[in-house]
Amino acid sequence: MSEPIIHMDQIEKHFGNIIALAGVSFDVFPGECHCLLGDNGAGKSTFIKTMSGVHKPTSGQIFLEGKPMSFDSPRDAMEAGVATVYQDLAMIPLMSVTRNFFMGREPTKGWGIFKRFDTTRANEITMTEMAGMGIRLRSPDQAVGTLSGGERQTVAISRAVHFGAKVLILDEPTSALGVRQTSNVLATIDKVRKNGIGIVFITHNVRHAMAVGDRFTVLNRGKTHGTAKRGEIKAEELQDLMAGGQELAQLEGSLGGTI
């Protein structure tokens, strides 16, 4: 395989006397969907915030396309091609899809004081990008508030892709979605991956991870429990790794194997 787009080497992050990450290594190759699994409090959020430039690691290094990098801000990371789609999606329901799509990065035409928002081009791009993701908008003026949760997620993903993401970090994109919307989002992930973008898919739902993941890394109490390739690991094993083994096995017994 080629070299990874992003490689996080032995990342540690301490908040005061709390060790949130105790030496986590993780990498993503182009066109790959690497799932990061972990239960609540496992350190997933801290880890992606480190990757996306919100936190600086206490120790450890980040390599972007082989070169050591240090992000000072999320903006820095974004410009380097590391885009994050957070759960709140950074979308404004009252504004149209186009206005949300280009929020903060509006295409302009003209110059000087006549420089203006090129709405025609913006609308065209939005419609094409959305169609490419399989979403048919009534019109680009449609307010984001009228879209379903899955569609909003797709708008956020295609926005990141359009603005040149090389690595796309998705923070629990399926956690609040219904079955059908989840499969739409998973299909979107698959499309994006085929364009050679590396995807970091954060979730605690093993089934969603198994559906699209190429590799799986489980985080537990700030440490990785190893990385497995697709086909090398079964869903039950992942589940066990996430929960830390035995306790879940006991729980599962009492619940009749339904988790």
Add this chain to the structure above:
Amino acid sequence: MSEVTTPVGDERLKAESFGAKLMKRPELGAIAGVILVVLFFLATADSSMFTLSGVMNFMTPAAQLGILAIGAAMLMIGGEFDLSIGSMVAFAGLFFAACVVNWGLPLVLAIPLTFVFAAMVGGVNGTIVIRSGLPSFIVTLAFLFILRGLSLVGLKLATGGSTQLRGVREAVEGDWLAPFFSGEAFGGLFAWLADAGLIETFKNGTPKVPGIPVEIIWFVIVALLATYVLLRTPVGNWIFASGGDRVAASNSGVPVNKVKVSLFMLTACCAAMVAIITVMDAGSTDARRGFQKEFEAIIAAVIGGCLLTGGYGSAIGAFFGSIIFGMVVIGLTYTNFDQDWFQVFLGGMLLIAVLFNNAIRKRVTGER
């Protein structure tokens, strides 16, 4: 995208009627309001209300309010309030009058100085709101009193004890900039129309309406500029975004704080513009100038479709909202109603507008 799938139609979507599309425009309520108010006065008012001079009569106060209301609307879209604009009119009026009367500056200096001064006060207002994280409501309420008080104190200082500063008209007489900010425009055109018998004239042949009052021209210019900025520039998008959700906006790279402070400066400049026009018109300034205009401006903006929560609204809406306002204030004098019904009318309209806006917002966001 390398592969573009042809979008398939969604069978659950009904084709949208023209009416439903219209319902989604923020200014719809204000336009419907204008039509209703016109119908009301056509039925009840003396027919002279809708002659040329009648129209100028109600458009003049509408324009003076409207310039403020458009500023207030843009600030509301950006998610903030300014309750100090009424007091700002008095304060900027004092500064302007002091420039021309006390310091004898020509308008070419006095007008830009007044704008810079107002922008600075607006900037202070905005910076306090942004830095402290306090609601703009409370910060600008404080400035409502501070600026009103400073205007009184300043007037006494400038005049040696009086609360009225006179002599502006004499001071600006003959200044080449004066016609742009006072009196009527297109006088020649109106005289020609009168000669041609196209508009009403007095017995001696001079037209009853000597021209379009300049504030109406400024009102239209400000409305067009504001609409252009809101709908056709990146800054407009930033204003909507800042008001809609400041966190989401700033995560997407919108300079939210800069946008908000600039909007405070803009509203203050709108107040300064009204101050300059009305002070030159009256030839003097006093401490009650702009009294309670902040509420009227916000009401006009709300009638124009602005949401109190920000992120939604339009300058054209505020434009029509102000016209409704002017029509009601002046229109009642053409009817047999007691003029004091005005406030009842106003409150009622505000309530209807807020309810209507809420319903519209739910439609737009698809909230159920």
